[in-house]
Amino acid sequence: MRIYLDHNSGSTLRPEAIAALNALLLEGEGNPAAVHRAGQRARRALEQARSEVAALVAASPSEIIFTSGGTESNNFAIAGALGALSTRRKVITSAIEHSSILAPLVNLENRGFEVVRIAPDPEGRISPEAIAGAIDETTALVTLGLANGEVGTIQDLGEIARRAASAGALFHLDAAQAAGRIPLEVDALGCALMTLSAHKLGAPAGSGALFIRDDCQVAPMLLGGPQENARRAGTPNLLGAVAFGAAAQAAVRALPLEAARLGALTQSLFSLLAAQIPGLVCNGPPKDRIPNTLNLTFPGVLGESMLIALDLEGIQVSMGSACAAGAVEPSHVLLAMGRSAREARSSLRLSLGWNTTAQEVARAAETIIRVWRRVSESEPAAAREALS
Amino acid sequence: MSARVLVAMSGGVDSSVAAALLREAGYEVVGVAMRLAPEPGHSAGRRATCCSHEDFEDARRVAERLDFPFYVVDLREDFAARVIGNFVSEYLAGRTPNPCVMCNREIKFDRLWRRARALGADFVATGHYAQTERDLGGRFHLLRARDGTKDQSYFLFSLTQAELARTLFPLGAITKAEVRVRARQLGLANADKPESQEICFVPDGDYAGLVERATSRDRIRPGRIVDRAGTALGAHRGVHHFTVGQRRGLGFASSEPMYVREIHGETGTVVVGRREELYCAGLLARDVSLVDASRTVGRLEVEVKTRYRQNSVPAVLALGAERRAEVRFLTRGPAATPGQACVFYRGEEVLGGGFIERALEA
Numbered sequence: 124m125r126i127y128l129d130h131n132s133g134s135t136l137r138p139e140a141i142a143a144l145n146a147l148l149l150e151g152e153g154n155p156a157a158v159h160r161a162g163q164r165a166r167r168a169l170e171q172a173r174s175e176v177a178a179l180v181a182a183s184p185s186e187i188i189f190t191s192g193g194t195e196s197n198n199f200a201i202a203g204a205l206g207a208l209s210t211r212r213k214v215i216t217s218a219i220e221h222s223s224i225l226a227p228l229v230n231l232e233n234r235g236f237e238v239v240r241i242a243p244d245p246e247g248r249i250s251p252e253a254i255a256g257a258i259d260e261t262t263a264l265v266t267l268g269l270a271n272g273e274v275g276t277i278q279d280l281g282e283i284a285r286r287a288a289s290a291g292a293l294f295h296l297d298a299a300q301a302a303g304r305i306p307l308e309v310d311a312l313g314c315a316l317m318t319l320s321a322h323k324l325g326a327p328a329g330s331g332a333l334f335i336r337d338d339c340q341v342a343p344m345l346l347g348g349p350q351e352n353a354r355r356a357g358t359p360n361l362l363g364a365v366a367f368g369a370a371a372q373a374a375v376r377a378l379p380l381e382a383a384r385l386g387a388l389t390q391s392l393f394s395l396l397a398a399q400i401p402g403l404v405c406n407g408p409p410k411d412r413i414p415n416t417l418n419l420t421f422p423g424v425l426g427e428s429m430l431i432a433l434d435l436e437g438i439q440v441s442m443g444s445a446c447a448a449g450a451v452e453p454s455h456v457l458l459a460m461g462r463s464a465r466e467a468r469s470s471l472r473l474s475l476g477w478n479t480t481a482q483e484v485a486r487a488a489e490t491i492i493r494v495w496r497r498v499s500e501s502e503p504a505a506a507r508e509a510l511s
Numbered sequence: 512m513s514a515r516v517l518v519a520m521s522g523g524v525d526s527s528v529a530a531a532l533l534r535e536a537g538y539e540v541v542g543v544a545m546r547l548a549p550e551p552g553h554s555a556g557r558r559a560t561c562c563s564h565e566d567f568e569d570a571r572r573v574a575e576r577l578d579f580p581f582y583v584v585d586l587r588e589d590f591a592a593r594v595i596g597n598f599v600s601e602y603l604a605g606r607t608p609n610p611c612v613m614c615n616r617e618i619k620f621d622r623l624w625r626r627a628r629a630l631g632a633d634f635v636a637t638g639h640y641a642q643t644e645r646d647l648g649g650r651f652h653l654l655r656a657r658d659g660t661k662d663q664s665y666f667l668f669s670l671t672q673a674e675l676a677r678t679l680f681p682l683g684a685i686t687k688a689e690v691r692v693r694a695r696q697l698g699l700a701n702a703d704k705p706e707s708q709e710i711c712f713v714p715d716g717d718y719a720g721l722v723e724r725a726t727s728r729d730r731i732r733p734g735r736i737v738d739r740a741g742t743a744l745g746a747h748r749g750v751h752h753f754t755v756g757q758r759r760g761l762g763f764a765s766s767e768p769m770y771v772r773e774i775h776g777e778t779g780t781v782v783v784g785r786r787e788e789l790y791c792a793g794l795l796a797r798d799v800s801l802v803d804a805s806r807t808v809g810r811l812e813v814e815v816k817t818r819y820r821q822n823s824v825p826a827v828l829a830l831g832a833e834r835r836a837e838v839r840f841l842t843r844g845p846a847a848t849p850g851q852a853c854v855f856y857r858g859e860e861v862l863g864g865g866f867i868e869r870a871l872e873a
Contacts (some may be wrong), residue, residue, distance in 0.1 A: 301846045314797040424629075427584060427585060428626060428630065431582045431630055432629055432630045432631065433585070434580065434582075435515075435541065435580060435630060435631065436631075451585070497628075497629060497631065500629035501625055501626075502625040502626055502628065502629040502630040
């Protein structure tokens with residue numbers, strides 16, 4: 124049996140999501156904007172999904188806009204905020220964000236906007252004082268990942284929300300990796316915008332949402348029909364939304380016990396590995412982290428070799444992000460945290476999920492130890508560097 | 512459990528069929544495409560290089576079709592240090608390197624083998640046209656391919672006993688035509704894909720440009736072009752623009768065709784001559800290795816091949832100290848180009864080879 128430890132890339136489909144998809148496929152989809160009864164049924168399904176997704180972050184359903192996923196939501200948040208506050212030319216973010224934040228901001232920078240990127244500390248924490256201190260009257264947007272998908276760090280938001288509000292800037296949180304893994308309440312967090320992603324929760328990829336607080340004006344990014352309360356044109360992905368809703372509901376129900384269970388499994392996985400692999404380093408902070416994520420630097424080996432060798436042994440993990448050719452690049456998050464390129468190349472991410480069992484963790488640990496020994500003997504990373 | 516073999520796949524038809532044949536033979540095949548060139552090729556529509564995304568996708572499709580795992584591995588650092596670095600310094604020294612020989616020796620049968628072991632593989636396989644054979648005494652032999660027109664044993668002369676023991680060449684006993692037929696039978700999309708001809712990390716063929724980009728100005732060696740009598744015929748911008756036997760691009764007019772005969776990397780002098788002046792009596796080789804290192808040293812009658820696209824010629828080989836050798840052609844032989852591989856054959860068998868240091872006049 125293969126063991127899947129890459130839930131931060133995309134979680135296994137939850138049975139609740141599959142059941143919701145099946146029911147909808149049998150019923151027939153329909154266009155929620157249509158007047159006829161098929162349309163009415165579709166609309167009902169969409170609105171129910173909206174309520175379920177809203178409950179994930181304690182928002183009201185009218186504040187949830189369905190999108191094609193986390194990338195669209197992040198792009199939408201940036202474009203929407205700058206469109207609404209068109210006289211302001213400054214965006215504040217961190218150096219460890221997802222590419223769907225970093226790339227649009229590079230684009231803005233090229234067009235003359237000021238982008239402030241706060242560097243993390245060695246454990247991936249962004250100083251809330253540094254963020255808050257950078258906010259001024261020219262700031263349109265503060266955008267920050269609530270939990271980092273590669274190392275698992277949960278950010279302390281401090282006074283960021285209050286400071287942004289008093290300066291008239293919008294505060295966006297990318298919660299794609301946090302939602303469903305830790306309890307979230309948009310009011311307590313104080314954000315105006317929040318990105319959510321379906322496939323990190325156990326629904327299919329291609330579905331996500333942007334929370335837009337009711338009192339918050341943002342410009343639409345996709346133009347066309349009046350769907351999603353005229354904030355996101357295009358016939359909504361009903362199947363994606365319904366599966367998202369079902370997965371969100373399941374995640375919320377399971378959350379209190381599930382967070383503790385995953386935290387214990389993750390801790391146990393690290394302890395088993397650290398006992399046998401001298402010099403193993405866990406990247407990220409000791410606490411204030413999402414409970415399912417381990418980012419480990421394996422001494423003396425290339426992560427790429429570990430990744431492939433583990434896959435051949437049935438253990439599926441990940442490393443950095445894949446390039447267009449399918450090769451892996453060292454993680455920009457680890458580099459920003461001050462790790463060397465070599466350390467980043469020796470690191471793997473193991474992310475557990477709703478269907479990970481204690482038996483799987485024990486077997487994965489055993490295999491990882493065996494594979495690490497073989498790789499470090501066969502292809503020592505230090506000898507390799509001595510040659511070049 | 513069957514033996515696991517790591518197959519180096521370029522996306523071309525040869526390595527694809529090699530993988531297919533191994534799978535049919537019962538091996539547990541793991542396909543890998545190596546990322547080697549510094550920048551992945553972005554050449555739209557151009558398919559002459561071995562590291563472009565399209566080539567990786569071709570290899571991936573073959574793996575999907577034949578249902579074995581496939582990965583892209585990043586060996587760019589090793590390739591830059593051990594192949595491109597050598598390519599550049601050889602050109603700057605006035606020699607003409609053979610990066611494919613170097614890539615085989617340094618990357619495919621050394622670096623990739625260590626990766627193979629890390630992945631729990633017992634063998635490395637490639638789509639080279641060459642054969643290996645194990646004799647009753649347990650010694651391995653490297654032989655020309657059955658398809659003489661495709662034979663690539665020239666590029667493999669440096670393989671040792673240990674390397675041959677862990678290397679598989681599934682195409683050694685079949686012809687290129689048969690490979691294409693097999694590819695079509697297997698429904699492989701790349702069955703009729705043209706062969707790559709250029710050096711993979713110089714897809715535009717501009718070697719001099721690559722050398723200049725990879726080096727500092729003070730290492731470029733400009734100088735004079737002279738004839739054998741020492742008469743100055745012109746000047747040039749760097750010895751790395753030349754290879755022995757080259758006729759075009761010499762930059763001066765002459766009543767009869769003139770060819771590059773010698774390149775002196777230290778002084779920058781390029782000596783040219785008429786065609787018949789290129790022929791030489793033999794050559795000195797360095798970095799010489801024998802496939803069977805236990806073979807007795809001494810004089811050997813061999814056939815020697817001094818360029819890939821040249822027939823082998825009869826010669827006498829005398830092995831010397833410090834991995835050097837002297838090769839005497841039985842009749843005056845073709846130009847010997849310093850830096851190129853010279854490979855010693857006896858009949859179908861590769862005895863070994865080395866790199867040409869210089870031609871022998873007499």
